[in-house]
Amino acid sequence: MDIMTGHPELSLVILALIDSTSIGTLVIPLWLLLRGRREAIVKVLVYLGVIAVFYWVVxxxxxxxxLLVDPGIFEHRFSRVAGLAVGALMIIWALSYRTDAQKEASARKKAKAPAGGPAQGLEPASESAPLPRRLRGRVGAALDTRTGLIALALFAGLLELPTMLPYLAAVGVMQGTGWSAGLQLAALAGYCLVMIVPALLLVAARALAGARIELWMQKLGDKAGAYAQETLGWVVGIGGFLLIRASLSGQDLHSLFG
Known part of the structure; x- marks a missing residue:
């Protein structure tokens, strides 16, 4: 794509902003802010710092x-068959995940608006948040200790590893620029900083407005969580498609996102 090769800096910013809307980089920080109010701000900053460093290391x-992988890996028959199989599994998983996410979203709407009338008050964040089940229990307890926050950030990052398509694309963009190793590492750090900027803006808003924006943040959390779940399915599906395309055509691995 021209934007990837002709304007690598702009490409990296766009990809970082896409990554900024994930569950780990936006939804969880938002719900942590709702759980702890003003006293949670410093701890949420710790969480964002840990997940940014985690992404940089990845x-x-x-x-x-x-650099170590053979760019022509898909020229080998076995690699092509394996790529086709993995790509197909990714697409199947993405379709089933989106179906499950839609059912879960429908169930949440019914729970929030029972037959007797609209739900009263705000639900606990970890219970109403559209998060993977493995994360819900950890969100509620994460603010208790700094160790819990660090563990939550690392756990969220690990869960998102298989779906880091924008980040993988960003690394591919940097590989094709001809930048020095030091410049690429600095660009990675800049990418990770841009990735947490939206969450940092929410932290600033929470610090300045306090409880006055609580209802707005709760609604934003619902929408961001639903969007992140929807995007997750698309990202995995697109990744599967790209893998199948590369396997069928014998495409150079390093130019997969080019």
Missing amino acids: GVLLRSGL
Whole structure:
């Protein structure tokens, strides 16, 4: 794509902003802010710092891995068959995930608006948040200790590893620029900073407005969570499609996102 090759800096900013809307980088910080109010702000900043560093380390490993992988890997028959199989499984998973997410969203709407009338008050964040089940229990307890926050950030990052398509694309963009290793590592750090900017803006808003924006943040959390779940399905599905395309055409792995 022209924007990827002709304007790599702009491409990286766009990809970072896409990554900023994930469950780990936006939805969880939002719900943590709702759980703890003003006293949670410093702890949420710790969470964002940990997940940004986690992404940077993953980016360094991805960069190193891409340098070691044979670019012509899909020229081999076994690799093509394996790529086709993995790509098909990714698409099947994405379709089933989106179906489950839609059913879960419908169930949440019914729970919030029972037959007797609209739900009263605000639900606890970890209970009403559209989060993966493995994360819901951890969100509620994460604010109790700094260790809990760090564990939550690392756990969220690990869960998102299989769906880091924008980040993988960003690493591919940097690989194709011809930038020095030091400049690429700095660009990765800048990417991770841009990725948490929307969450940092929410932290600032919470610090300035306090409880006055609580209802707005709760609604934003619902919409952001639903969007993140919807995007997750699309990201995995697109990743599966790209993998199948590369396997069928014998495409150079390093130019997969080019």
